[in-house]
Amino acid sequence: MRPLLATLALTTALTAPSLAGATEVTLKTQLRNYGGKPAFLAYYVTDQTGAYVGTLWMAASKARYIPDLTDWYRYSGGDMNEISGITGASVGSGRTLTVTLDLADTLFDAGYTLHIDAAVEHYPASPSEIVLPLTREGASKPVSGRGYIESFSYAM
Amino acid sequence: MLRVLHRWVALPAAAVLVVVSLSGVALSLFPPLQAEGPSSLSVGELTSQVVQALPGTTRIERSTNGEITAIGFGDNGFMQTGIDPATGALLGPTTPSATELWIETLHRQLFTGDPGRIVVALSSLALLALAVSGIGLAVRRAGGWAALFRPARGRGAGRWHLWFGRLALPVVMLSTLTALWMSAATFGLVPDNPAVPPMPAASGAAARDAALLPGLDVPVSELIGLDLPRQGDPAGAYLLETYQGVGNVDPGTGDVTGWVPRSLSDRIMDWVHLLHTGQGAAWLGLILGLGTLGVPVLAGTGTLVWLTGRGRRQSAPPETARTVLLVGSEGGTTWRFARTAAEAIEAATGAPVHVGPLSSYAPDRYPQAERMVIFAATYGDGDAPASAKGFLDRLKTTPAPQMPFAILGFGDRGFDAFCAYAETIRKAALEAGWRELAPPGSVDRQSSGDFHRWGEAFSAATGLDLRLGPVETGETSETLTLLSRDDHGDEVQAPVSILRFALPRRGLWRRSLDRLLNRGFGSFAPGDLLGIVPRGDDRPRYYSLASSARDGFVEIVVRRMPGGLCSGQLTALQPGESVAAFVRANPAFHAGPGTSPLILIGAGAGIGPLAGFVRDNHRRRPIHLYFGNRSRQSDFLYRDDLARWQDEGRLNSAAAVFSRGPERGYVQDALRADGPRIAELVASGARIMVCGGREMAQGVGRALSEILAPLAIDPVALKREGRYVEDVF
Numbered sequence A: 001m002r003p004l005l006a007t008l009a010l011t012t013a014l015t016a017p018s019l020a021g022a023t024e025v026t027l028k029t030q031l032r033n034y035g036g037k038p039a040f041l042a043y044y045v046t047d048q049t050g051a052y053v054g055t056l057w058m059a060a061s062k063a064r065y066i067p068d069l070t071d072w073y074r075y076s077g078g079d080m081n082e083i084s085g086i087t088g089a090s091v092g093s094g095r096t097l098t099v100t101l102d103l104a105d106t107l108f109d110a111g112y113t114l115h116i117d118a119a120v121e122h123y124p125a126s127p128s129e130i131v132l133p134l135t136r137e138g139a140s141k142p143v144s145g146r147g148y149i150e151s152f153s154y155a156m
Numbered sequence B: 001m002l003r004v005l006h007r008w009v010a011l012p013a014a015a016v017l018v019v020v021s022l023s024g025v026a027l028s029l030f031p032p033l034q035a036e037g038p039s040s041l042s043v044g045e046l047t048s049q050v051v052q053a054l055p056g057t058t059r060i061e062r063s064t065n066g067e068i069t070a071i072g073f074g075d076n077g078f079m080q081t082g083i084d085p086a087t088g089a090l091l092g093p094t095t096p097s098a099t100e101l102w103i104e105t106l107h108r109q110l111f112t113g114d115p116g117r118i119v120v121a122l123s124s125l126a127l128l129a130l131a132v133s134g135i136g137l138a139v140r141r142a143g144g145w146a147a148l149f150r151p152a153r154g155r156g157a158g159r160w161h162l163w164f165g166r167l168a169l170p171v172v173m174l175s176t177l178t179a180l181w182m183s184a185a186t187f188g189l190v191p192d193n194p195a196v197p198p199m200p201a202a203s204g205a206a207a208r209d210a211a212l213l214p215g216l217d218v219p220v221s222e223l224i225g226l227d228l229p230r231q232g233d234p235a236g237a238y239l240l241e242t243y244q245g246v247g248n249v250d251p252g253t254g255d256v257t258g259w260v261p262r263s264l265s266d267r268i269m270d271w272v273h274l275l276h277t278g279q280g281a282a283w284l285g286l287i288l289g290l291g292t293l294g295v296p297v298l299a300g301t302g303t304l305v306w307l308t309g310r311g312r313r314q315s316a317p318p319e320t321a322r323t324v325l326l327v328g329s330e331g332g333t334t335w336r337f338a339r340t341a342a343e344a345i346e347a348a349t350g351a352p353v354h355v356g357p358l359s360s361y362a363p364d365r366y367p368q369a370e371r372m373v374i375f376a377a378t379y380g381d382g383d384a385p386a387s388a389k390g391f392l393d394r395l396k397t398t399p400a401p402q403m404p405f406a407i408l409g410f411g412d413r414g415f416d417a418f419c420a421y422a423e424t425i426r427k428a429a430l431e432a433g434w435r436e437l438a439p440p441g442s443v444d445r446q447s448s449g450d451f452h453r454w455g456e457a458f459s460a461a462t463g464l465d466l467r468l469g470p471v472e473t474g475e476t477s478e479t480l481t482l483l484s485r486d487d488h489g490d491e492v493q494a495p496v497s498i499l500r501f502a503l504p505r506r507g508l509w510r511r512s513l514d515r516l517l518n519r520g521f522g523s524f525a526p527g528d529l530l531g532i533v534p535r536g537d538d539r540p541r542y543y544s545l546a547s548s549a550r551d552g553f554v555e556i557v558v559r560r561m562p563g564g565l566c567s568g569q570l571t572a573l574q575p576g577e578s579v580a581a582f583v584r585a586n587p588a589f590h591a592g593p594g595t596s597p598l599i600l601i602g603a604g605a606g607i608g609p610l611a612g613f614v615r616d617n618h619r620r621r622p623i624h625l626y627f628g629n630r631s632r633q634s635d636f637l638y639r640d641d642l643a644r645w646q647d648e649g650r651l652n653s654a655a656a657v658f659s660r661g662p663e664r665g666y667v668q669d670a671l672r673a674d675g676p677r678i679a680e681l682v683a684s685g686a687r688i689m690v691c692g693g694r695e696m697a698q699g700v701g702r703a704l705s706e707i708l709a710p711l712a713i714d715p716v717a718l719k720r721e722g723r724y725v726e727d728v729f
Helices: A002-011 A063-068 A070-076 B002-028 B030-034 B043-053 B098-109 B113-142 B156-186 B264-277 B282-292 B294-310 B333-349 B391-397 B420-431 B448-462 B508-517 B565-571 B604-615 B639-648 B667-673 B675-683 B694-711 B715-721
Strands: A022-031 A040-046 A052-059 A096-104 A113-119 A126-133 A149-155 B057-062 B068-074 B077-083 B090-093 B223-227 B238-242 B245-249 B256-261 B323-328 B353-357 B371-377 B405-411 B441-444 B478-488 B496-502 B529-532 B541-544 B553-559 B578-584 B598-603 B623-629 B653-658 B687-692 B724-728
Touching (some): A040 A063, A040 A070, A052 A070, A052 A096, A063 A070, A070 A126, A113 A149, A126 A149, B002 B030, B002 B113, B002 B282, B002 B294, B030 B282, B043 B057, B043 B223, B043 B238, B098 B113, B113 B156, B156 B264, B156 B282, B156 B294, B264 B282, B282 B294, B323 B333, B333 B353, B333 B371, B333 B405, B371 B420, B391 B420, B405 B420, B405 B448, B496 B604, B598 B667, B598 B675, B598 B694, B604 B623, B604 B639, B604 B687, B623 B675, B639 B653, B653 B667, B667 B694, B687 B694, B694 B715, B694 B724
Parallel strands (some): B323 B353, B323 B371, B598 B623, B598 B687
Antiparallel strands (some): A022 A096, A040 A052, A040 A113, A113 A126, B057 B068, B057 B223, B068 B077, B077 B090, B238 B245, B245 B256, B478 B496, B496 B553, B529 B578
């Protein structure tokens, strides 16, 4: 597990120069007009056995509310080291978040699954709101969430 | 020091504290409205019912109020459905109360996020400092811890401040300490990382009815939240969080895995949350809300205390003072002399002077002091005045101070006990090894001549050049116009008049302010004193008031003394003529709150305040009146009024005795004749109030001793408790 995680951590550094064996991937998340405070979002990957691999991105303006991203918190063990350097602001109701990352080629078509947890202050948490296999074929095909996410897609 | 801290913490924090406390009071009303009854279901049974009705449920929550909510996500986002905890039946869609959320946001962060949270936390810290310093100030003012639990004395805003402060104290302490704990958790100062079990490995067994899963067989009252396995997710498990801990429950086998007991910090937080919000104990919340109402009241009364005190010259803190001037005063006159003396001493020594009540005396409070000056009035027959409570005991139990002392007594030469309390202090101090700085002095009836003579003697003994200025009277006289007079007693050579004056005309603002500050003609009660400065003299004479501000007039009873300057002028007044007068508070001789019976005893003009108490007895408290006069025909004061008040139920019984005529007797004879009833009344908590001449009061005292002896009740003890008070002239 560790070597893959190391690769992943390395490749998700936004400022890192393009590496051989990496692909530029854009994650686009459009939120519903749910009317509440900005949403916290966690993007992370599990493998074919359902085990946690690593985190791609975290939209969370306050560390205090990160435990509300309940599945991420359980998968990662609440380890804040997992998200250092890959954290941005929370996303307002109805807004769109676009994040571009260099992801290892080996993450695609290899049984890995992308999870997105969403949480909004004073509203119910929506863990694993989106659960999506990472495949080249699935790129640019929008899927919708069941709670706060109107649509999500990744483009390579 | 304590007072300075109390004031300068309170002033900046007051506005925030008022907002936070009022929003807190509002929030305390929600739990009683929301609280749900108990449930006999298990979590498994409840879940089974909910899932049948709402298959899309992803989470079931129980609020601290006992409300159960099923959460699911549909086409239009999340849906929350209320569930009856008793039956598991659906109650319909719920939304969080927007009003409650709005108030909560105000209460926690003043709508400004983290900066607001910090301001609220700091104001809580300020409130804690105010509570602690307030206790210190109250203890010092009362003269000891035990005295804190007795009725508050004094008047005006200060009295209310103390009264509400004591009442609100337990709630304020509880709310503040719990608030600070929650703030600390919010800012990560106390450990608050929720423990969670790791993601479970799937057992692979087919999902069963939740009602049959042993892991979910816990009472609903224990539930915090249950996350349901995602539909069609073979790896899913129930995540069960209860007040005991959190763990995974396998949907196929019902086995609990990865159980993490609830952490100590979570358990503490559960209690802190309950004690702060009353959620889960609605009655407690209501008590907290009610007590929290005290905070705005305290802010208001405290501001008034500050505003009233601001005009006064500031006294140096005891720690830096070179001269310590301690005052034992009942009404406040002696304070005015003390302030004049403090100014003169400060000018003569060029060093700070601390002026404080005798009750605040503590030998180690004055590290810099070189001399102590004590101004002591006498209350009644040589008793300690209000602001000297506990001083003598402390004098006897603490080592003598290094600095020498000088004492000046204030009193009235008309009394046997002239300056008796000052003399008692002096004797005790000399016995305890205190050194005397200057010969003792005495001031008769606020005589400025006596005061200045003492100043000269003090200067001669100490070598200081003390130049005492004029003593502020502090009272501004207003013009009272005589409405009517009711004359009696001419036939028995003891002319006495009931004089009724109109209240001075004043603007609404001034009237309201006086009423609020409980001062002057805006708010006086029977037993307070009307000060009148006669033409041709500058020394005021005091008459006990026979009416209250509520009556809408100012009434006194005046006996014309042979050669009396003031009484002569007053009894010569004709309706329409006026006189300059001011009100002096005399809280020791108020009927006071409470419902215990009053035994009123008086003679001659002393009937005045007693009649005032009866007239003011709107609450129909039991009152028994005993009074003496000379002649039923000539000076039976208030005869018709007393009969009417008895009919109206304001007066239970009145016994009149006359020293002339066939029935001949004194008021003490009436007391003795009624001894058993009086003893019974006193034993049941009655309060005795005596008003009249000194000899009469002594006679009454002897009669009461005899009457109360069989019950082993000591009149002296009654006096100490404030249940036997005298207004003697």
